[in-house]
Amino acid sequence: MTELTESGGIMEKLTILSDAAKYDVACTSSGARRSGDGRSMGSAHACGICHAFAGDGRCISLLKILMTNECIYNCSYCVNRSSNDVPRATFTPDEVCTLTVEFYRRNYIEGLFLSSGIIQSPDFTMGLLYETLFLLRGKYRFNGYVHIKGIPGASPDVVEMVGYLADRMSVNLELPTAEGLRTVAPNKVRRNILSPMRQIQNGIKESRRTHGVSSMKSRVYIDERTYYDQMAEVRDSYERLLDCQGRVAAIRQKKAEQSAESAWRLSEFAPGEKSAGCMQQDLGQSRLKRQTGQGLSHPNRYFVPAGQSTQMIVGATQETDYQIISVTEALYERFEMKRVFYSAFVNVNQDESLPALAQGPPLLREHRLYQADFLLRFYGFRADELLSEQRPNFNELIDPKCDWAVRHLECFPVEINRADYYTLLRVPGIGTRSAGRIVQARKHAALDFSDIKRMGVVLKRALYFITCGGRMMYATRLEENYITRHLIYNERPNQMLLPDGSAGTYEQLSLFA
Amino acid sequence: MSEELILRCEDSLEGIFTAIYDAFVYKNRMDGPYTDSIQIAVGEGGNLSLFAREISVATDTGKVYKTMRAIQTRLGFSVYDRLLCSLCHFADDRSTAVLGYLVRGFAKGLKVSEEFADPYVMRIVELSRKVYNEREKFYGFLRFRLIPDRKPHPAASAGDGGKGILWAEVEPKCNLIPIMTEHFSDRFPGEHFIIYDPVRKLAAVHEAYRSCVLVSGQEPVAERGEPDYMETLWKRYFAAIEITERRNGRCQRTLMPYWYRKHMTEFEKAD
Numbered sequence A: 001m002t003e004l005t006e007s008g009g010i011m012e013k014l015t016i017l018s019d020a021a022k023y024d025v026a027c028t029s030s031g032a033r034r035s036g037d038g039r040s041m042g043s044a045h046a047c048g049i050c051h052a053f054a055g056d057g058r059c060i061s062l063l064k065i066l067m068t069n070e071c072i073y074n075c076s077y078c079v080n081r082s083s084n085d086v087p088r089a090t091f092t093p094d095e096v097c098t099l100t101v102e103f104y105r106r107n108y109i110e111g112l113f114l115s116s117g118i119i120q121s122p123d124f125t126m127g128l129l130y131e132t133l134f135l136l137r138g139k140y141r142f143n144g145y146v147h148i149k150g151i152p153g154a155s156p157d158v159v160e161m162v163g164y165l166a167d168r169m170s171v172n173l174e175l176p177t178a179e180g181l182r183t184v185a186p187n188k189v190r191r192n193i194l195s196p197m198r199q200i201q202n203g204i205k206e207s208r209r210t211h212g213v214s215s216m217k218s219r220v221y222i223d224e225r226t227y228y229d230q231m232a233e234v235r236d237s238y239e240r241l242l243d244c245q246g247r248v249a250a251i252r253q254k255k256a257e258q259s260a261e262s263a264w265r266l267s268e269f270a271p272g273e274k275s276a277g278c279m280q281q282d283l284g285q286s287r288l289k290r291q292t293g294q295g296l297s298h299p300n301r302y303f304v305p306a307g308q309s310t311q312m313i314v315g316a317t318q319e320t321d322y323q324i325i326s327v328t329e330a331l332y333e334r335f336e337m338k339r340v341f342y343s344a345f346v347n348v349n350q351d352e353s354l355p356a357l358a359q360g361p362p363l364l365r366e367h368r369l370y371q372a373d374f375l376l377r378f379y380g381f382r383a384d385e386l387l388s389e390q391r392p393n394f395n396e397l398i399d400p401k402c403d404w405a406v407r408h409l410e411c412f413p414v415e416i417n418r419a420d421y422y423t424l425l426r427v428p429g430i431g432t433r434s435a436g437r438i439v440q441a442r443k444h445a446a447l448d449f450s451d452i453k454r455m456g457v458v459l460k461r462a463l464y465f466i467t468c469g470g471r472m473m474y475a476t477r478l479e480e481n482y483i484t485r486h487l488i489y490n491e492r493p494n495q496m497l498l499p500d501g502s503a504g505t506y507e508q509l510s511l512f513a
Numbered sequence B: 001m002s003e004e005l006i007l008r009c010e011d012s013l014e015g016i017f018t019a020i021y022d023a024f025v026y027k028n029r030m031d032g033p034y035t036d037s038i039q040i041a042v043g044e045g046g047n048l049s050l051f052a053r054e055i056s057v058a059t060d061t062g063k064v065y066k067t068m069r070a071i072q073t074r075l076g077f078s079v080y081d082r083l084l085c086s087l088c089h090f091a092d093d094r095s096t097a098v099l100g101y102l103v104r105g106f107a108k109g110l111k112v113s114e115e116f117a118d119p120y121v122m123r124i125v126e127l128s129r130k131v132y133n134e135r136e137k138f139y140g141f142l143r144f145r146l147i148p149d150r151k152p153h154p155a156a157s158a159g160d161g162g163k164g165i166l167w168a169e170v171e172p173k174c175n176l177i178p179i180m181t182e183h184f185s186d187r188f189p190g191e192h193f194i195i196y197d198p199v200r201k202l203a204a205v206h207e208a209y210r211s212c213v214l215v216s217g218q219e220p221v222a223e224r225g226e227p228d229y230m231e232t233l234w235k236r237y238f239a240a241i242e243i244t245e246r247r248n249g250r251c252q253r254t255l256m257p258y259w260y261r262k263h264m265t266e267f268e269k270a271d
Helices: A010-021 A094-107 A121-138 A156-163 A178-184 A190-211 A224-252 A256-264 A276-292 A319-335 A363-378 A400-407 A421-425 A432-441 A449-454 A480-491 B013-029 B060-076 B077-087 B094-108 B110-114 B118-140 B177-187 B228-241 B249-254 B258-263
Strands: A062-066 A111-115 A147-151 A168-171 A308-312 A338-344 B002-009 B038-042 B052-056 B146-148 B165-171 B190-199 B204-206 B215-218
Touching: A010 A062, A010 A094, A062 A094, A094 A111, A094 A121, A094 B228, A121 A147, A121 A156, A156 A168, A156 A190, A156 B177, A168 A319, A168 B052, A190 A308, A190 B165, A224 A421, A256 A319, A276 B177, A308 A363, A319 A338, A319 A363, A338 A363, A363 A400, A400 A480, A421 A432, A421 B118, A432 A449, A432 B110, A449 B118, B002 B013, B013 B060, B013 B077, B013 B094, B038 B094, B060 B077, B060 B094, B060 B118, B077 B094, B077 B177, B094 B110, B094 B118, B118 B165, B118 B177, B118 B258, B177 B190, B177 B204
Parallel strands: A062 A111, A111 A147, A147 A168, A168 A308, A308 A338, B002 B038, B002 B052, B165 B190
Antiparallel strands: B146 B165, B190 B204, B204 B215
């Protein structure tokens, strides 16, 4: 074990390389669940653990560092681009391992997030990451969470070798469209980003099929019958939702899919279609399976057990929110991403070709995108339902779910004691937990407002959209303007204040309209 | 309407489990349907009730064991875990809520856990949620401090423990020590570590490759050795990772309120 002492310059390296890595957003340690093996150090917690929160409110879960910032690329948004005059440093693999293990022992971190600038070539860089990871797992016997960044352009062999040792891998999409990527990051090309993504996706699928599991989260303890009853109800509800969406999509002709397609031409990478690029891809993979043989020689290992993620920068180029969530949806569907992360653009280089943000980074926009992202993943929404080409951006005043609800008042009010799971999920103020509880509890007793409030329903948002036993909570009007004003007042009372200090939630009576 | 009974027991998990055992004995002696007329009061004092009979319960290991076995075998370990966590809450009504839950659970079986409209069941959900959430926070926010050995052990090797003792202090609102040690001994099997709660004077002591032992009542003395360079590195990392353009103290305070920060390395005042 390398002793880290004050003379080694480790403090400077850590400062430079953590400072250089901080703009990467993904810092989650979730998705894998693994108990300790009784001998080596480390375990993984299914929902992840946040070990601290930095001054910007972001969670610190993993030791997030770059292997090196001596990058040969010159992407205009990046602080480490080769034309910048910043201090440069490179860790040795042993230094990274020692830092990780020693921080982990003191319970500072949940694991390692290792990314890197491109040093010499993509293959060399990826090899360096592999060496580090190999030492960490083998020599230092570290069993905790590791997230490794896939370097675009690295050969599939080394990507696969890394995949059998890491928990999560991610390849950054960087920008919401391939067009944006060409202008801002000239050294990165679409194909180099999408093909490792596809490779990781296929690897995960195959590894899970070999092990006979569908997800790395072991089932929650809940007795079997209850679980299947509940799942049957949810599944039934999901089928109804798909059916309904199928009918709607037939009318709208899947605009979001077309939008995503025009941004990235993802269909070239579809697993089923035999376009030229895809054939090449398949050939490459069968060759690689024979070459590395990692999956065969270590049959107990999973390939990227916590799934893969990606991230894109928001606000550096001119994309609309609609384009961004269309691409997100396509990534979830076609690449089976675990997460897509958004990073509000910070103009670190004061580059003239990029927007100068006078009011600081677009944080509210990023927040709205994350809200929409959760709606796509857990609530059964489609990108087309949330936005369209006519309304390409999210409402700044109310969140996407409330925004959808007030524009679809024909779906409301919803009866708590009868509505199915996905209908409940569409009500603002009801989340996955509370919807699940409602579905369970109403089998035993009729529910009232006080009951669902204790189950976690946020009534100040939900009350306009629900009935319990056929009654609404208060006499409210089912009217778009009325409800919108009240919802805005809930979130930001200050913006609705009238000059005399009272709140303007009532409607001005118009005599001459 | 049967008379109100209050069972007063010692303020410990053993005390409460004994009282639950006794409560079922008294309940079964009652005539007519049971109307939640038995309460369990924990510790000394409290308000005297006018129309209730108060009985004090002496802790009995045999009864504790029987109660635990009954819950585990008849309702399963997940329910046992949830009730144990609820009992680690600081609320005064925790033991009464658990008793009410058990009365319903033994009568109706497992499906009681989804009757959220029942006040006792919902109370257990609330109590355990609070305890689970706080435990989850402390899994992350607990900080070990390395106390080096006076002389290095000859058999000590890298990553194999034998390199000093890890010492942590926590002051949780709920009594987390009994329910959080499993996570840490699973994660650090080869380390010697001690987690100490100075408010309740309760410590979990873990010797490498052994199981955890709870020690209460004693006040261990941790002597700080020479300063640990890793602490300096961590403080530097914590400062460097923040994006200053996005500074948001309010968000940080929401996610990590001040009271959690008392024993955290990165918030220590520089000497």
